[in-house]
Amino acid sequence: MADHYDQEQATPRYRSLSPVQIHITGGILKERYDKNLENLWLRIDVQALKQVYRELHGFGYAEPEFCGNYIAAGIDLYKNTRNEVVLDRVGQLVETIIGSQRGDGFLAPYEPGMEFDEAFSVWNQQFTILALTAYHELTGHAPALEVAMRCADYIASNFLRPGGPDLMRCFNAGMQHSCILREMARLYRLTGKPLYLEFCEYIVTRWESSCQRLVSAPLEARDRGEFFVFAAIPCWKAIEMLVCYQGIVELYRVTGDRKYLDAATYYWQAVRVVQIGLTGNGSLGETWNYIGNHPALLPNDLAPNENCVAVGFMQLSALLAEFHGEAKYWDAYERTLFNHLLGSQAIDGHDFSYYQGNYGYKVHEKDPGAYSCCRFRGTRALAFLPGHIYAQTGEGILVNLFVSSETRIEVNGVQTTITQTTDFPRNGMVRLTVTPTSPAQFKLYLRMPEWCPGSIISVNGQDVSCASERGYHVINRTWSPGGDSVHYAMEMPIGEIKGCVDYRDSVALTYGPLVLATDSRYGTPMRSTEIAPISANEIAAVPLPDDEWIPMVKFLAKGRVADRDARIVLVDYASAGSQNPGRDEFRVWLPLAAG
Numbered sequence: 001m002a003d004h005y006d007q008e009q010a011t012p013r014y015r016s017l018s019p020v021q022i023h024i025t026g027g028i029l030k031e032r033y034d035k036n037l038e039n040l041w042l043r044i045d046v047q048a049l050k051q052v053y054r055e056l057h058g059f060g061y062a063e064p065e066f067c068g069n070y071i072a073a074g075i076d077l078y079k080n081t082r083n084e085v086v087l088d089r090v091g092q093l094v095e096t097i098i099g100s101q102r103g104d105g106f107l108a109p110y111e112p113g114m115e116f117d118e119a120f121s122v123w124n125q126q127f128t129i130l131a132l133t134a135y136h137e138l139t140g141h142a143p144a145l146e147v148a149m150r151c152a153d154y155i156a157s158n159f160l161r162p163g164g165p166d167l168m169r170c171f172n173a174g175m176q177h178s179c180i181l182r183e184m185a186r187l188y189r190l191t192g193k194p195l196y197l198e199f200c201e202y203i204v205t206r207w208e209s210s211c212q213r214l215v216s217a218p219l220e221a222r223d224r225g226e227f228f229v230f231a232a233i234p235c236w237k238a239i240e241m242l243v244c245y246q247g248i249v250e251l252y253r254v255t256g257d258r259k260y261l262d263a264a265t266y267y268w269q270a271v272r273v274v275q276i277g278l279t280g281n282g283s284l285g286e287t288w289n290y291i292g293n294h295p296a297l298l299p300n301d302l303a304p305n306e307n308c309v310a311v312g313f314m315q316l317s318a319l320l321a322e323f324h325g326e327a328k329y330w331d332a333y334e335r336t337l338f339n340h341l342l343g344s345q346a347i348d349g350h351d352f353s354y355y356q357g358n359y360g361y362k363v364h365e366k367d368p369g370a371y372s373c374c375r376f377r378g379t380r381a382l383a384f385l386p387g388h389i390y391a392q393t394g395e396g397i398l399v400n401l402f403v404s405s406e407t408r409i410e411v412n413g414v415q416t417t418i419t420q421t422t423d424f425p426r427n428g429m430v431r432l433t434v435t436p437t438s439p440a441q442f443k444l445y446l447r448m449p450e451w452c453p454g455s456i457i458s459v460n461g462q463d464v465s466c467a468s469e470r471g472y473h474v475i476n477r478t479w480s481p482g483g484d485s486v487h488y489a490m491e492m493p494i495g496e497i498k499g500c501v502d503y504r505d506s507v508a509l510t511y512g513p514l515v516l517a518t519d520s521r522y523g524t525p526m527r528s529t530e531i532a533p534i535s536a537n538e539i540a541a542v543p544l545p546d547d548e549w550i551p552m553v554k555f556l557a558k559g560r561v562a563d564r565d566a567r568i569v570l571v572d573y574a575s576a577g578s579q580n581p582g583r584d585e586f587r588v589w590l591p592l593a594a595g
Helices: 028-039 046-052 063-081 084-099 121-139 142-160 177-191 194-208 216-224 226-232 238-255 258-274 307-324 328-344 373-388
Strands: 022-024 390-393 396-399 405-411 414-422 429-436 440-447 455-459 467-469 472-479 484-490 494-501 504-511 514-519 529-531 554-561 564-572
Touching: 022 028, 022 063, 022 373, 028 373, 046 063, 046 084, 063 084, 063 121, 063 373, 084 121, 084 142, 121 142, 121 177, 142 177, 142 194, 177 194, 177 238, 194 238, 216 226, 216 258, 226 258, 238 258, 238 307, 258 307, 307 328, 307 373, 328 373, 328 514, 390 405, 396 405, 396 414, 429 440, 429 472, 440 484, 455 472, 472 484, 529 564
Parallel strands: 396 440
Antiparallel strands: 022 405, 390 396, 405 414, 414 429, 429 484, 440 472, 455 484, 467 472, 494 504, 504 514, 514 564, 529 554, 554 564
16 A cells, blocks of 8 residues: 655545445445434424524524534535435525625624634634535535635634734633634635635644643654553543544645644544543543543443544544555444444434443433534434545555445546445445446455454455455455455454453453443343353344344343343343433443352
């Protein structure tokens, strides 16, 4: 795979495909994707969202953030589905936003005097700019870009002027305003306007002159060695930091300054090592913390694992994968997707959890009128999913996620169709058919998951040996226009992670990327259940019936209940406690039975 960056332009050699090029054709993720569109995105009241921009509001009003994510999700949904109802809704909202801009460029529905309030004014405008620029890129609608630029001009000019507002006088550890770095860097990429780059560099300079040294702190921690990973996390507020580091990667994209990519890369590594837990998420009370990802029972009343944090971690992982081309970023993305994100989605798709622990009950919705950032980020995460299944490099196609899907793409000048059929993660069997319109030589990269101890790959029924590069198996051949069949069989063992929880030796079990859990729906009491060590256990898969609702996987394991030998039902964490939220309890960390 050679070098992974263009040092002059910082153009990624590996890019995710546009959702318009990819269609999810079946399996668990198609079901979840369709429910997200039909039972959530399309059921959100677009007239209420229009009203967000038609009235002035006071302190703490955050609805424009939700509207911005709603539009961004709609744009990805339209790219993939070509559903004209989706595009019409998005267009209506964009026109409402355009009509609400103040004469000086201010674009938030706040009363005069609150242009730079410490809560959500700048934050809201960041997501409004996101929506407008995404709509412009989709449709070429010039007014959307013009309004986004006038808004960005207003914000940047005010912060840069002598005596202007203080960038770090705001909520969430002084970092909330700074998150606009991401959209400013993207606007600079789109327009080349020097003001936006100047403001980006001002944001970094302001950080570096404070205790929140987002660029230099991770680099210094990296240079001091692996035991300094905590020092690479200069601010504990989780989602704001993930958004800021996405901005730092975008700043690398437009400047080619390697320190930005290196800082974001080591920050991601540090967070993954000490904060991201078994289910692919982290945070308590919306912050990173010194408990980190140590084994612990985390009920919902501790506000663990904010859904926004999961989505932000997935977004940062996907961005870094573009520049590094390494499978480990998709390993992390996959764990979050199949555990936290799907676990936070209500079974019928109507909402997403705000917080989600590893013990107790799930709560899949917020009360009407409650702060609902996690709902709108959740719907956006499933909307952008198709664009992350595959990626393209000058040498071929990368298969990052195992999802029944189809993509048509030009590879080395030849139109090529790739179909993927799988029941993953219920099993590790993946079939791909590669069909170019004429004979074409290129590489097909198959991700080697970190949870997979071994695999067998065959092409047209013949086993093949593959080279490996950066966490991918590589099949380098001339592909036939008649269609070549690739069978990828991955081992998916039951894994055991040991820990001490509440002064008891305990374990968490995994199956491939899935975390397993007990669920009181199957008659398993949470407080008197123990599990036998995996070395003495016989964990057997249970055939899944054709019910209206079934978990992704189901196993029977040896254990004890109330000091009596028993068979314990284990299901995937995403499904556990989801059939009857608030009534069915679930638990990930299980005490070990003695003997």
